[in-house]
Amino acid sequence: MMGFRPRTEVTLMEDPFALLLLQLRKKSGRTQEQQADAVNAVSGRVTVTRREISRYEHGETIPTNHTLGYIAVACGVPYEELLREAKGARTRRAQARRRREHEEDMKRRMLLEGAVAGVTAAAAEPWGRLATALRRGTRVDEISANALIERAADLHVQELDLSARLLQHKVESHLDAITAALPHAGEHERALTIAAGETAALAGWVAWDLGEHTRANSYYKVTAECAASAGHPPLRALALTYASYGDRPSQRKLGLLRQAAQDVRGRGNATATAWVHGRYAEEAALLGDSSEALKALERARFAYDFADHTREQPWVRFVTPYRMDSLTLSVYGQLRRSELSTTADDAVARLGSSLPDGGVVVLGDLAVALLRGGSLDQGLDVSRKFVAAALAKPNTMGKERARVVASLLPMGERDLAYHLCQLTA
Structure with missing residues (x-):
């Protein structure tokens, strides 16, 4: 193991790699801003900011492999060992995400079983308490309201991993649940109205992805009405x-x-x-x-x-650093900017070996940017990686990316075009 591993006691909310980066900075006697300056001095360009250093040390994001190399030099530690620790952190994040998904599936299964069998034990869960409150005509309690609000936020994250057809049922079912709860919301009415609007907006996005444009516009109109009702622009x-x-x-x-x-x-x-x-x-x-x-x-x-996508409005959780990479790549590729190559390298490095949530979208945007920017060989290589990832993890945004990638392919790429057509079907 690394000789400079932190000795700080690790809590359930802390990751060893985040603590390691924190201790490395403190051993260097630097503030977060000074650490960012030191890393940028090594790279020769503005690679990271103070806010990104903070995210690294709180375990919110993991530095790209390029950035890890700069951190290693700035802190005087072996790059290979730092890279190994980062790989472990990425593995732990993936495992934690799978555990959360399993727990959510179990909760939903319990809810469905309770609804069918009429099992009163389901009332021990937030969903069960909500159903009980509605049956009795009583007010929605705080725990149940928070569960509905949290579920609305979670659906915006699931957008990155699920196909539109699978997501549509979940979103519309949740919108029905909030709609049923609103007449009993009491002091939670404004918060649930906002959550209803967030869910309706996502329902609109999914409907648009499925080609149901009139339905999508209706959902967006409802979202605007919720915003006006709640006074939440x-x-x-x-x-x-x-x-x-x-x-x-x-x-x-x-x-x-x-x-x-x-x-x-x-x-x-x-x-x-x-x-x-x-x-x-x-x-x-x-x-x-x-x-x-x-x-x-x-x-x-x-x-x-200055953003914190994990602590601001619930629906912004999908605006991850990977999503910002996608936007940047899209703009640079369309404009054929010289920054495209460096940004593409950083985006691929940030994804790491295990594709994170939103990684399919980044690969799609990267393929589009490279093909538009004239980097044909690299663009075709990334396009193939995108197809493999999108087939394994179909989602609402990957389908649209596949259409654009297909339109940019040169003649002769029939196999790749065929697989892209499968994604758009």
Whole structure:
């Protein structure tokens, strides 16, 4: 094991690798900002920020392999051993995610079994308490309300791993549950109204992905109504930004995103702000407006430096660092920017050997960016990796990426085109 492993006692919420990075910095006598400066001095460019150093030390993200090399030099430790520790951390994250998914499946199974058999033991779970409260006509308690709100947030994360068809049933069932709870919400009415809007927005996104565009627009309209009812403008921004992916003229899309940017102004909206400006940058790049696209991308990246997607509004949890990589790659590829190659390398390194949530989307955006940017061989290689990953983990956004990748393939890539067509079917 590494001789510089931290001796700090590890709690259930702490990861040994995060503690290791924290101790390495403290041994160097640096603040987080000084650590970022030291790493950037090694790399010769702005590789990390103070906020990213904080994320590393809190176990929120794991540095890319490139960044690990710079950290190793800055802290005077062997790169190979630091890389080994990072690999262990990635494995632990994957295992924890699988455990959570298993526990959620077990809870849902218990709920369904309880509903069918009428087992009163189901009332021990939040879902069971909610069902009992509704049957008795009593108010929804805090635990049940929080369970509904947390479930709405979780569905936005599941979007990265599930196909639209599988996700649709879950989302619409949850929307039914919140709708049934609202008349009994009492003091939790505003919070549940916001959760209902978040769920309706996701239902709209899934419907659009399935080609049900009229239905999608109806869901977005309901989301806006929830935002108005709850007095919560960021919720309308969610609907507007989802709607910006739809089949509308580009200038109309920019108008939706400008309104969304207004709706996410203020404290506590840094992640939402980053996503909205990132989407604006994508659409401006598609119009060929390089200046406007790069300014919007800079605003997005600056906002994300102050963001915490795990602690802000529940629905922003899908706006991970991988998602920001996707937005950046999309803009650079469309504009054929020289930064594309370095950004692509960093994005692949950040993904690591075990594909994280959202990794399929990043591979798709990377393939599109490289093919558009003229890096044909590298683009085809990444396209094949994207196909393999998307077939293994179909999701709502991978399908759209497959369409774009297929449209950019050169003649002669029939096998690859065939597999991409399977993804879009």
